[in-house]
Each structure stands twice: as structure tokens, then as C-alpha cells.
Amino acid sequence: MSVRGTRIPPHLRLPIAGVTPPPTEKEGQRLFPTGNFRFYRPVYRDKTPPCNNACPTGEQIQKYLDFVKHERFLDGYLTICEDNPMPSVTGRVCYHPCETACNRGEHDEPIGIRSVERFLGDYGLALPENPVAGGLPALGGTAVAIVGSGPAGLACAYHLRRRGYSSVIFEALEKPGGMLRAGIPHWHLPEEILDAEIAKLLSLGGIEIRCGVRAGEDVSWEDLRGYPAAFLALGQDVGRKLPVDGIGSRGVVGALEFLREAGLGRPVTVGRQVLVIGGGNTASDAARSAIRLGGGHATIVSLESEDELLIVPEDLEQARDEGVALTPNAALVRVLSSAGHVTGAVVCDAQLARDDAGTVVPRLVPGTEREVPCDTIMIAIGQIQQLAWLPSYLSDGGVITADEHGRVEGNVFVGGDVLRGPSMVVDALGDGKRAARDIDRLLTAQELTGEPDVEIMPYQGLNAAYFRHAPRTPIPLAPPEQRRASQKVEVTLAYSREQAIAESDRCMSCGVCNGCDNCYIVCPDVSVLRDARENGHYSIRTTYCKGCLVCVQECPTGCLEKVPELDFDDPAGVVRMETAFAPYDGAHAEQSAFTKRLIEETIAEYDAARASGNGRTAFMPNGDSGVTS
Amino acid sequence: MDKEARDVSSCIATAARALGLYADNVSDYVDDPDRTNCLVRRYARFGDSPIVDRFVYENPRPDWVVLVEETIIKAVDFLRGTPERSGVLVINSQRDPEYLLKFLPGEMKAKLAKFVVVDAVGLAEQRGGSPWMFVRNLSELAFDRMSTEGAEERLAIGLGIAAPLIGALVAATGVLPLDAVAGVVADRDAMMRGAAHHAVVEFAAVAQGAGKPETTQATAPAAAPHAAR
Secondary structure, three states: OOOOOOOOOHHHHOOHHHOOOOOOOHHHHHHOOHHHHOOEEEEEOOOEOHHHHHOOOOOOHHHHHHHHHOOOHHHHHHHHHOOOOOHHHHHHHOOOHHHHHOOHHHHOOOOOHHHHHHHHHHHHHHOOOOOOHHHOOOOOOOEEEEEOOOHHHHHHHHHHHHOOOEEEEEEOOOOOOOHHHHOOOOOOOOHHHHHHHHHHHHOOOOEEEEEOOOEOOOEOHHHHHOOOOEEEOOOOOEEOOOOOEOOOOEOEEEHHHHHHHHHOOOOOOOOOEEEEEOOOHHHHHHHHHHHHHHOOEEEEEOOOOOOOOOOOHHHHHHHHHOOOEEEOOEEEEEEEEEOOEEEEEEEEEEEOOEOOOOOEOOEEOOOOOEEEEOOEEEEOOOEEOOOOOOOHHHEEOOEEOOOOOOEEEOOEEEOOHHHHOOOOHHHHHHHHHHHHHHHHHHHOOOOOOOOOOOOEOOHHHOOHHHOOOOOOOOOOEOOHHHHHHOOOOOOEOOOOHHHHHHHHOOOOOOOOOOOOOHHHHHOOOOOEEEEEEEOOEEEEOOOOOOOOOHHHHHOOOOOEEEEEHHHOOOHHHOOOOOOOOOOOOHHHHHHHHHHHHHHHHHHHHHHHHHHHOOOOOOOOOOOOOOOOO | OHHHHHHHHHHHHHHHHHOOOEEEEEEOHHHOOOOOOOOOOEEEEEEOOOOOOOOOOOOOOOOEEEEOOHHHHHOOOOOOOOOOOOEEEEEEOOOOHHHHHOOOOHHHHOOEEEEEEEOHHHHOOOOOOOOOOOOOOHHHHHHHHHHHOOOOOOOOOOOOOHHHHHHHHHHHHOOOOHHHHHOOOOOHHHHHHHHHOEEEEEOOOHHHOOOOOEEEEEOOOOOOOEOOO
16 A cells, blocks of 8 residues: 555654653653652661761761772861861770771671771871861860860860860870870880871960979869869879889889880880789780880789780780780789899789779789799789879769769869770770860850760661672781880881772771662662752652662661651652542643644544535545545 | 452442342452552442442542551542542551541541541451561462452452451441441451441531541441442
8 A cells, every 4th residue: 555645643643652751751750659659768867887886086987988988088087087186196096996896897807997097197197287277166265274185185175176265284294195195105106196196286276285284283173163164184194003012122113104204205224024013005015115125025914814804905916926925814922122123023823803892802822922033023003093182072092073974063074084094095085075065065054965865787787798798908017026126116007098998998888878879770760869969868759769668678888768658747748649540630631631632633623624625634645545525 | 458458348348238238349440450569449339229330440439438558648539529528538557547637638638527547457367477468478479469350369358457447447437237247257356356446536517617526436447448329
């Protein structure tokens, strides 16, 4: 059949199948608002990653690891500085509760968070200008007194400065830094790094450190109460004494006092046979410093068994590498001396035991006494603080008592070791941060509140299938023979730029959306929108999403949750679908109107042609057997 | 959810026919049930005059409406064609009736005489992890798919969530005797639980205007998509 001259009527020329746009197009999604029979709605709800929760300063670890991963080091550095004024310090000395809590530890190995922090901290120190200084508020008139320039005091001053307050720090020693300088050896935290961090802090302005001012002597409790607010961060720098015979001999020193002299650069003499009494990190630091300074041997004598030692495992391993010997489950009974100088010690087997109050009571085993030759004995069995200058009701056994907010009385707060006993640098930094916040609240007549409840993301909430196993980047260490030779050789070394990026890339971003696009990719209904974000997340086309929950199932980080649709009671969010139950009503009627009009026009044209007597109808092919009048 | 809806309308129609009424139960193919878990409707009609138009697939004027799943209250205008203050809406939900009523716009609320909330999931027999019919093993699911398309019904009628819904509907409407309907429902106990435990919000008659609805805890609600005519 010839089709020459065939005339297709206009309404049939339309691609009828295309009249109703498919739901993959925006118009189709408007026509079929299928979201109205969704039982569950996917909702982006960020949780707190366990690392962030474990950090006493509340560092947003996931956030800065994500920045490092994308090589946005400055953003990463500024993120740390929101919570922690000295990442270069904590990046070296922190006992990293974050890594202990890291969910990746259940997967393969925890992220080397501390090393990435150190990388960022050193990156920040190397910048020509302090990037934190730019965003600070102007200083108000209020100056807060801070006692102690250790980590707690410095952190408090820093966070007060961030809130627009100036501060005066009273430091008893001749240099600022507190235990960072007087307790932590240089091979752990180089002096230059500490000096640079403190200089960076002082460059913010509004922070004055008065060295050589001892609380209780040069500044009294009444003086402190005279300030609008005060923060007590004295630390605990007085070593506990061991009540045994001969303890007064020359050559018996407190480990803390030894570390302080060495840290401040004063001349110290150490024998070649050193006995360190104690089972904590101070004992380990003292023994390792003694090897470096004396060039001899050091032995740690501890009540604790090897498993009970309070030395962090990596430090213990490094100490062993450097030749520190351990004598666990032993106690010092007597110091032997000759002409007033130590010549040896008598030790015996012992067990660690505590009385009902938790005080250590050594349980000695009689008959096991033996002599150990030595020329130096260091005592590292705990520390306290002299607090006689305070009103007696404020102190209890070497610590200052406070309420749950760390408030002593009035506008005076306390934090760090002098509040909680010997603890981590990062605990002190966190106390300083909280004290600054609470001082700000008091000075602006707000209520003190506790920490808000947070939802911590468990490993089980992640979609572990998305994380391939990748080993932790080992932390570089200096060789033990170099370490033994000098106080100045740092033991742990820094990640390279590539290592820091690779390690950050292992972060599973627990419970926090990191924009991996997975929901966008897996959504079968084009309902995850990448270009229209809400709160930095993707948004869900709620009028069209049917609640199949594939995105929730496939979210690697677990930040997507399903929420029953009826929990959302915003009437504006209800889009009732007209089309399913009434194909000729609502939006469907609109889209079919054009076709309907075309048909009506064609019919009218046909009718008009018939009425006018024109024989040719529009519906017949030209030429062939057209109807004629 | 197709099975639950079908059971409700089927039981109402069967019971009405047993009582000597003219009754009909219709599967509504307009809703395109070949898609899974999409919105579907079933309706039954009964009355004392013969049914003249047999092949009416859509119900243009429902008197009683049962929502098998609560979220549908947000979905469509299921009261299209219902006269003012004459509709009975039964919804399967654990939520507070006042909260659920927030989702009904004024023009839909104006058509309601009674708003019935029954926790059918809680009142139904707890089979396995969930009383929902679609939570089941594959072979059972296959039979349901077949019956959706009109194949043989392999499961008893009036099971699971459908039973308390029927109980609440029959009790709240009061048109059919509860015992008569119970005779055709497989899970009679669950139906009676539904008849006994549900909340009813009564709306004032049209003449009294749109007063504040009055909530009562009644001894009976239930419903099925249904229109008597």
C-alpha cells in the first residue's frame, strides 16, 4: 500500500507512550507522588563516633581525618584547634583513648589517630601565621586567674581567649608548661615543640604567664577569689615518699623531681645502676631517661605483675627495646648505703593489694629478701600536691574537691591532676576546655549544665562489607641504639604526608555522613538528591521515595536511619496522590489535557469539513479511495 | 497487605450473604495489583435490594473505610464520594487518635461520623516475628501472589491482622451482628479482641456543626473497605 501523501492526524503524531513522562524524569515524579504510601522515611542523623566520644577534649576526629583524606590540612588543623590548643603536643604524648575506642579495632586495627594529629599539629606549627588568630572575638575586659601553666591551665586560657576573655596564668617554675616540661622527657616531647606551641598560644594575645609565682606563697587564696573567676590547675608535682630504712641516703631521688630537673635543663647526675620503684608511666619515663643520661642500666621494680603494669603497652615495649629491665611483683624493703650513699637495695617478692579505701597495701612475702646492687634509686609511687594554703575544707589527700562541674566554690573551678589525681595530658586539656566554657556561662549568668547525652555509633551499626581490610600504617620509631644515646632523639617519628593521608583514608566515619554517594548510587527511585543538600547531607525526594530502605541498608557509616513515616506530622509534608485512585483527576488530568484538546480539535475539524461539504476528510489517505461528496 | 484487605471485605460480604442480604465482594484491578506492596483497594457491598450492576470495580462512595496500614492515612483521599458525617474510618495503629486525626484535612474529616483506632498488629495472633502476612517464607508468599491474581486461596480467610480489624469494624458500625460475622472469620478470638479493644472518636452530626469530636473507648470497632448499595 502506498503511503504517498498519507496524512497522519495531529493527535496520532504524538508519541503517545511519551505523554506520561517516566518517573525517572522530574515531571514524572510530580505526576506519581508515590511517597505517600511510604511506611518508613530514610533520615540522615549523625551519631557520635566512639573516638570523638572517648577524647576528653571532644576532638572531632572523624571530621579532621576526613579533611586530611582530602588533603585539606588547614581545615583539619582548624578543626582540631576548636577543641585542643596543642595538637603537636598531644600528637606525641597522648595515650590516645580515641584509638582504644576506635571501631576499626573490631574490624582490623585502630586508626593511628594520634599520628595523624601529630602530622596536623606540626603542619600548623610550620605555618607562618597562626590561622586560629583570624577568627577570634575581640577581648573583653574580664581577666580570669589561672594557677598553673600545664596542659589544663593553658587549655583553659586558650578556650577563654576563644570566648573573648583574657587570663593571667601563675606558674611556680621558671618556665611555663607544667608537667609537659617538668614531667615529660624531651625524647618524648621535644622542648622546641612545647616552646613553639606555647608561643603560638601567647601570640593570640590576652594570655599573660607570670613565671616564678607560686600559689600559696606569692599569690593567696584571697587574691584568687578577687578575680572575676579563677581556674586551679596546679597539677600534682610532689612525689609520694616511701617509708623504708635508708630512704634518706644520697642517691635516692623522687622520679618526678628527677624528671623535673632534667626537663628544665638543670644538671642532673645519674648512676649506672638505676633502680626505679613503681609501676606507672612515671617509672617508665624515669628509667628510660636514666639510661639516656647515665648510660647504664635501669630496672623497674614494681608491685604489679607484668600484666597489671600501668605503663601503656607501647611505652613498655619501647622501654624494653631500650634495655629497661623489669622486676615485677617485688617491693623495696631497705636501702643499703655506705658513707651516706646508696650502694644497693634489698627487695623481696610482693603482691599488689588494696585496702577497702583503695589505698595500695603491699603484701610482702617474707623470706624472699635479696640484695640488688645499685647506685641510684628513683621513687615513682604516685604523686600529690601541697594544698595547705587552701582552706582545709577544699582539699582532701592531695586533690581539690569540687562538684560535678569541677566547681570549687563561687567562680573558682579546678581541673587536671589536682582534681582527678594522676591522669593523662588530654584529660587536663579537656578539663581546661570545660572550665573555660563553665566560666563563660557563669560570667554571662547562664546555668551550668552537664554534658549532653550523645548516641555513640557501635561497630555493629556500620555496614562493614564496605570497608576492605587494610593494615594500620606502622608508627615510625627511631632505632633503640640511637634512642639510648641522647635525651634529644625523639622515639616516635612523624607520619609522612602520604602516610597521614593513607591512614586517614582508613577511617570508617562511624555514624557520620562523609558524602560517599552510596545512597545516591543505590537508590532505585532517583530519590536521593545530591545537588540539593540539607545540613551538608543529601536530601531525600520525600514525595517520591517509596521507603524501600535500600539506602539505609547500604549506608556504610550508619548515619542513615529509618523513621516511621507517621512520626512526621507536618501537614505541609503530606502530598496526597490523586492519580492512583483517580486517573482523570489531579495532576494526571493536567498532563492529559493537551492530548484531550488535540482530539477535540481534530474532531471539530472533521465535523467542520463534513459540514462544509468538502469531500476529503482528514482521516483518509490522499489520492487512493478518498470519500467524495 | 493485599491479603488483609481482601479478608476484611470478603468476610463482611460472606457474613452479609449468610444473613440473607444481597452482597458482593470485588477485587479492584484498577489499582494495578501486579506491582508488589503498592497501594491496593478491595471493597464489599451489601444491602437488602438485588445488585443490578455487577461489574463495578471501583467503589465511588464508601461508607466504611478500613486502613490496613496506618501510613495510608497520609496517602490518598480514601473518602472520595462519602457524604458528610456518614463515614466510618477504621485504622490499624498503635498511635493516639488525636495524633492520627492531624493527618486528615478538614474536608476529609467533615465526612467522618466515627474514627476508630485499633491496634490490630498487637491484637492479632503473633505468628513468627510479625503478624503481617507479607512477613512469611517464600512458598507462602508465592501462594499469596497467586491468589492476588485470582488464583486459589490457600490460606484461611480472616486471619492475622484482618481479624481484629473486622472485629473493630463490625463493633463500631453495629450494622451486622458480631456473632454472624464471627462465624466466617477464621481467627475468631482475634476478631473478638478487636471488637473489644479499640478507641472511637465520634463526630457530631452535621446539624450541630463542627464541634469538638468526642472520644470514647467503645466495645466495638472494625471495618472493611465497603459500600452498601
